[in-house]
Amino acid sequence: MNTYANFVTNGTGLFEKLPGMTVRVCTLVSQFWIPLRREWAMLHGLIDCSKESLHYVLNSSINNIVVLIVGGAEEALDAHPGSHMLTLSKRKGFIKIAIETGAQLVPMYSFGENELFEQASFKIHFRCKPQSDLVELFSKIK
Numbered sequence: 618m619n620t621y622a623n624f625v626t627n628g629t630g631l632f633e634k635l636p637g638m639t640v641r642v643c644t645l646v647s648q649f650w651i652p653l654r655r656e657w658a659m660l661h662g663l664i665d666c667s668k669e670s671l672h673y674v675l676n677s678s679i680n681n682i683v684v685l686i687v688g689g690a691e692e693a694l695d696a697h698p699g700s701h702m703l704t705l706s707k708r709k710g711f712i713k714i715a716i717e718t719g720a721q722l723v724p725m726y727s728f729g730e731n732e733l734f735e736q737a738s739f740k741i742h743f744r745c746k747p748q749s750d751l752v753e754l755f756s757k758i759k
Contacts, residue, residue, distance in 0.1 A: 619727040624684045625661050635682070641674050642684045647755040668714060675718035683720070685711055690756040696731035 622628040624640050631640070643666035649655045664670045666685060674681050686692070688704035695702040715722050 619730050620684060620686060624682075625663070638680050638682050639678070640682045640684060643671070643686070645690060645755060668710065671711075671714050672718060675714070675720045687711060690752055694736075694752060696736070698732045698735065701731065 620642060623631060624642050627633075632638075639662070641662055641664045644658060644663050646665035646667060648658055648663070649665060664674060664683075666689070671683060671685070674683055687708045688695075689708075692702065692704040695704065712722070714720070
């Protein structure tokens with residue numbers, strides 16, 4: 618939610634603070650498979666979070682900024698009011714890409730975002746297991 622507000626809509630005036638920079642926000646590649654959703658994502662400058670896309674954008678210009686949510690879909694599923702669970706231990710590929718492309722890393726954390734919405738816990742509700750399996754499957758496809 619905050620990623621979209623800050624980096625896609627210019628809700629915080631980022632574009633004026635970084636003139637000449639192009640911001641690209643990463644999302645799951647499966648977001649580009651859904652009709653009309655793909656066009657909406659491309660209209661707003663979103664890219665898929667594959668290694669190839671990151672390399673292409675970071676190598677094509679020094680004026681590109683890539684916003685990557687390191688925890689991804691897995692971390693989003695763990696977001697519940699009153700809890701803060703980060704998914705970072707196995708996520709080191711972005712560091713390798715930054716080294717390979719010479720990109721600078723600027724760590725950020727969005728406080729309170731998990732307090733915005735209630736969601737079913739896939740680990741508790743057995744009826745949600747198929748949805749959990751689908752999310753896990755789509756998050757691994759590259």
